[in-house]
Amino acid sequence: MATLRDIKRRITAVSNTQQITKAMKMVAAARLRRAQENIINARPYSKKISEVLSNLFSLQKDFQNALTVKREIKNVSVVVITSDRGLCGAFNMNVIREAESLIKNDYSDFEIDLYCIGKKGLDYFNRRKINIVKNYTGIFSGLKFETASRISNELTAKYLSNQTDKVIIIYNEFKSVIQQKIIVKQFLPVEIESSSDVTTKFSGEFIFEPNQIEIIKTLFPKYLNSNVWTALLDSYAAELGARMTAMDMATENAKELIRSLNLSYNKKRQASITSEILEIVGGANALKES
DSSP states (O other): OOOHHHHHHHHHHHHHHHHHHHHHHHHHHHHHHHHHHHHHHHHHHHHHHHHHHHHHHHHOTTOOOTTTOOOOOSEEEEEEEOOSSOOSTTHHHHHHHHHHHIIIIISTTSEEEEEEESHHHHHHHHHTTOOEEEEEOSOGGGOOHHHHHHHHHHHHHHHHTTSOSEEEEEEEEEEETTEEEEEEEEEESOOOOOOOOTTTSOOSOOOOSSOHHHHHHHHHHHHHHHHHHHHHHHHHHHHHHHHHHHHHHHHHHHHHHHHHHHHHHHHHHHHHHHHHHHHHHHHHHHHHHO
């Protein structure tokens, strides 16, 4: 049975933990504001460049490019984006489970090459002996567009050299502080449907310089870079939101635990005092009787 000293020590330990979780929540909240602004600012560019390509494809339906032509699948590259640190609830495991399910169920007949962005995914898949071709860790502390561009160029070069036949990116999309959505997106070959919406199609007479084909070729790298960039920004914002929520819950749980421990401490202390009083009274009565 726990003594008063044991309960007091546990209250102190839980209080210290509560201070840490509260501080981590505040840090995550401060970083989340900046990360949320970044992803909100990046989405319009990504959406517009996709719309422009879609409109151009509607005018060039016979356009063929090495990045758009589908071929027989023998090798699949899976890019898994997780965080470098934990303490963010089920954020990392949701992505990892989705990647494992995809590899085992959908691509079990193909050779799999894994790209791990984030230390948590790397640590997990290293223990599962899955072929990890490359990993990128420590990039979220100073996330830059150049990093996304380098990753995009490496994946594109691998696809063009026929080392892989399909590239899939799996990540958490930021919806709100308490909500993230798992996204499984085909990165290569590029799938851009021709626009059928008359409100988004080009109308009237346009002069394309140098020509529509060259414009599409120029936009392709920018489109791929923006896809990786928004995926990284989404994942980072979702990570901070998940950590903020997890630390808030941990702080509340610590508060409830401290309340429960204080109640136990007071009950035990009261019982101890009552016992001491009874012993004194009993001793006094014994002295009177003698």
